[in-house]
Amino acid sequence: MSQKIRWGILGVAAINDRLMEPFHTAKTSDIRAIASRTLPKAKDYAAKNNIPVAYGSYEELLQDPNIDAVYIPLPNHMHDEWTRKAADHGKHVLVEKPMTVHAKEAEALVAYCRSKNVRLMDGFMWPHHPRTHKLRKFLDGGAIGDVKKVVAAFTFNLEGLPTGNIRMQPQAGGGGLLDVGCYTTYAIRWWMKAEPVKVFARAAYVNDVDVGMSGVWTFADGRTATFDCGFTHPLRTWVEIVGTEGVVRVPNMWIPDDQAVFQVVRQKGLFDQSIEEIATPGENQMVHMLDDFAAAVFEKREPYPNPDEAVKTGKVLDALAKSAREGREVEVG
Incomplete structure (x- = not known):
C-alpha cells in the first residue's frame, strides 16, 4: 500500500464531477484510473479530469495492481455485483448510496467484503x-x-x-x-x-x-x-x-x-x-469522506460510519x- 490511496473509478457518471476536485486535493488520495464500458468515453473523461489511465472495461481496472480502492457511482442495481467483483480483486470500495436496493443484499455484501478483508463504505458525505x-x-x-x-x-x-x-x-x-x-x-x-x-x-x-x-x-x-x-x-x-x-x-x-x-x-x-x-x-x-476512508484502510479497521449502518437504513x-x-x-x- 502506498502512502496515498490509489483510486480507480468504475464509470463516467455525472455524479463523478463533484468529486473530481476532492479526489485531486485530498491529502490521502491519488486518482489513478477511470473505466467505462467504452474506451473512448473513458479516455475523454480521463483527459478532461487529469486522470492518468483510462480503461475500456470495469474488469480491466479491477485487474490493475496499482489500484488500491475503487469508487463505484454506477446505478443502484449494479452496486452489489461490482462491489463483490472489486472485493474479489482485493480492492477496497467506496460505493454510492444506497449501498444496495434492499437490506438483505446490503447485509450479505457487508459480510462478503469482510470475508475478503476489504474496507467497504457507502458514499454519504x-x-x-x-x-x-x-x-x-x-x-x-x-x-x-x-x-x-x-x-x-x-x-x-x-x-x-x-x-x-x-x-x-x-x-x-x-x-x-x-x-x-x-x-x-x-x-x-x-x-x-x-x-x-x-x-x-x-x-x-x-x-x-x-x-x-x-x-x-x-x-x-x-x-x-x-x-x-x-x-x-x-x-x-x-x-x-x-x-x-x-x-x-x-x-x-x-x-x-x-x-x-x-x-x-x-x-x-x-x-x-x-x-x-x-x-x-x-x-x-467530500475531502473529509475520502480521508476518513483512507484512515480505515491504513489502520486496517472498519470505516466510520460502520457499513452496518447501510443495512439498518x-x-x-x-x-x-x-x-x-x-x-x-x-x-x-
Whole structure:
C-alpha cells in the first residue's frame, strides 16, 4: 500500500464531477484510473479530469495492481455485483448510496467484503462533515434537552420526470425513496439514535417508481419522526431536531455551503423566540469522506460510519417502500 490511496473509478457518471476536485486535493488520495464500458468515453473523461489511465472495461481496472480502492457511482442495481467483483480483486470500495436496493443484499455484501478483508463504505458525505460531529456533541451534551422528534426533507424538481433518466427506471432501482429518501432515512436514524419499530408512508408513482413520498415513523418509546422526499417539489435539503428545551434547524443538511451553519431556536414566553447560529466554516465534506476512508484502510479497521449502518437504513427503506405500496403501517426489520 502506498502512502496515498490509489483510486480507480468504475464509470463516467455525472455524479463523478463533484468529486473530481476532492479526489485531486485530498491529502490521502491519488486518482489513478477511470473505466467505462467504452474506451473512448473513458479516455475523454480521463483527459478532461487529469486522470492518468483510462480503461475500456470495469474488469480491466479491477485487474490493475496499482489500484488500491475503487469508487463505484454506477446505478443502484449494479452496486452489489461490482462491489463483490472489486472485493474479489482485493480492492477496497467506496460505493454510492444506497449501498444496495434492499437490506438483505446490503447485509450479505457487508459480510462478503469482510470475508475478503476489504474496507467497504457507502458514499454519504454529510456524516464526515465537522458540522455533523459538532452537532452530535452539542445534542449529546443536552443543549436542547432530550431529542423527541426529527423532521427531514430532501426534494428537488426533476422536470418532466423523463423516463430516460436513471432515477425514473424501476429496473435500475430508481425512485425518490432510494435516490434522496435514503438521506432523510439515515439522518432520522442518526439524530434520533434509535431504530423505528413501525413506519407508514404514502407515495405518488410515475413509470412504476415513487416520485414523491412522505410518512411517519414510530419508535419503541413512543417518539415519532416525519419525512418528505422525491422529485416533484422544489429543492429542500433540511433537518429539524426537536428537543424538550429547544429546536435545532440544519439548512442544507446534505450539501452544506461554506459556512455550514445550524440554528438553535429557543422559545421565549409564549410566542417569541431566540435564534442562535453556529457555523463550521471552510470545510469540504467530500475531502473529509475520502480521508476518513483512507484512515480505515491504513489502520486496517472498519470505516466510520460502520457499513452496518447501510443495512439498518436499508431495513427502514424496505419497510417504507412496502408501506407506500400496500397503504398500511409496516413493521421494520
